[in-house]
Amino acid sequence: MTTTKGLEGVVAAQSSICSIIDGVLCYGGINIDELAENATFEEVVYLLWHGVLPKRDQLSALQKQLGESAAVPQEVIDSIRTYPRDVHPMAALRTAVSSLALYDKEAQDMSLEANYRKSIRLIAQTPVLVAAFARIRKGLEPVAPNPQFSVAQNFLYMLNGKEPTGTAIKAFDTALILHADHEFNASTFAGRVTVATLTDIYSGIVSAIGALKGPLHGGANEQVAAMLDEIGTIDNVEPYIRKALDNKQKIMGFGHRVYKDGDPRAKWLRQMSKELTQQVGREELYQMSIKIEDLVTKEKGLKPNVDFYSASVYVSLGLERDLFTPIFAISRMSGWTAHIMEQYENNRLIRPRAEYIGPVNQHYVPIDQR
Structure with a gap:
């Protein structure tokens, strides 16, 4: 195996x-x-x-x-x-x-x-x-x-x-x-x-x-919105992201296991974010997101996934973060x-195996001898 x-x-x-x-x-x-x-x-x-x-x-x-x-x-x-x-x-x-x-x-x-x-x-x-x-x-x-x-x-x-x-x-x-x-x-x-x-x-x-x-799955966009709230202003983007990268913290909304050249869904949400933030007077959300993307892509080679810009889209629609x-x-x-x-x-029971890495050749020991 x-x-x-x-x-x-x-x-x-x-x-x-x-x-x-x-x-x-x-x-x-x-x-x-x-x-x-x-x-x-x-x-x-x-x-x-x-x-x-x-x-x-x-x-x-x-x-x-x-x-x-x-x-x-x-x-x-x-x-x-x-x-x-x-x-x-x-x-x-x-x-x-x-x-x-x-x-x-x-x-x-x-x-x-x-x-x-x-x-x-x-x-x-x-x-x-x-x-x-x-x-x-x-x-x-x-x-x-x-x-x-x-x-x-x-x-x-x-x-x-x-x-x-x-x-x-x-x-x-x-x-x-x-x-x-x-x-x-x-x-x-x-x-x-x-x-x-x-x-x-x-x-x-x-x-x-x-x-x-x-x-690590659906909750990632919620974490992106929390990050934007924590950063607060565009002037805080660079020190916040650089500190996070120096501390080897995960930047939510970037990278994807099956996409090496970027998530194809992200560009649609990026455009939606640009348009909606302008309409509701929250352009700083989009500008902060763009700056975060530039920094993370430059420093880590990671590109945004579907979660990153969906956060600012949903905020612009007036949706609560959770x-x-x-x-x-x-x-x-x-x-x-x-x-x-x-x-x-076309069903078949899904039952994978596991590689055992625990101890071997163990034996039962009576409780008063343990």
Whole structure:
């Protein structure tokens, strides 16, 4: 056996959902650049699930299904009211998604048709859960979803209680597309490992949420925002970054295991950051980010990943820092459900081996002789 730390470079399975080849990210064979420029998030959801872009009637049907499925059982909303107000939103989301299974009559139905319907409900209801918790912890009432709105529009509407601007909807929709899938990332693989036991889709999604919660995965953009807050002004950027580099501290939002020449998603978020920070009068966030990028790239040869500029984008949209990772989950729910359905379709229990490095030739010693 060959031991590979972190499974780096190990091909665990075949998939037709997403590819990263020579630094080019594609969903269903379509370059992420084309999708970010032209597609809607709902089109991307269909693409990840079916392998092709939807025709007009297919897209309309999916949009209608998502709108009709967005309402969350009242029992789940009531349970969210009992959560501690200071709990991290990812912990709240993990619990709330698990609760959805309790009220889904198809939760244990493992048929392809039932799993597809559950996937629609998960895509539609996850934004409702995140927005509901965000409002309840402030003492506000949740806002019911509008079945006529897109996923992006609905989330911003439910979060703030008012219709968002077209610019905000477009920016958020693009961010959802960029985060929708990323091959066998930690959370997706966790979800596939879980459902490979033939447990239900909710269990797989809860596993994925747990993995995404970590600061080395979905929590990285939250850490970037915290860093920007700590730096404060553009004049503090260089001394802060140089001190961090001298102390060999990790600069969040830079580098990626599968991209050696830069994350292809970062340029879209960089442009969005530039435009949004100008519109809301927070240009210093973008200017600080550019300066940080220049320093880290020059000193360490590392380029920004998807998390780095998404932080300033979300801040510009008025989103609270601890909601960044739940927003990641709203988007990645599309990829998670696609991979889980693919795993079910051609399942094999995922059970790797470990290289044993402990003591050998040990023997039992009676307790009074130890």
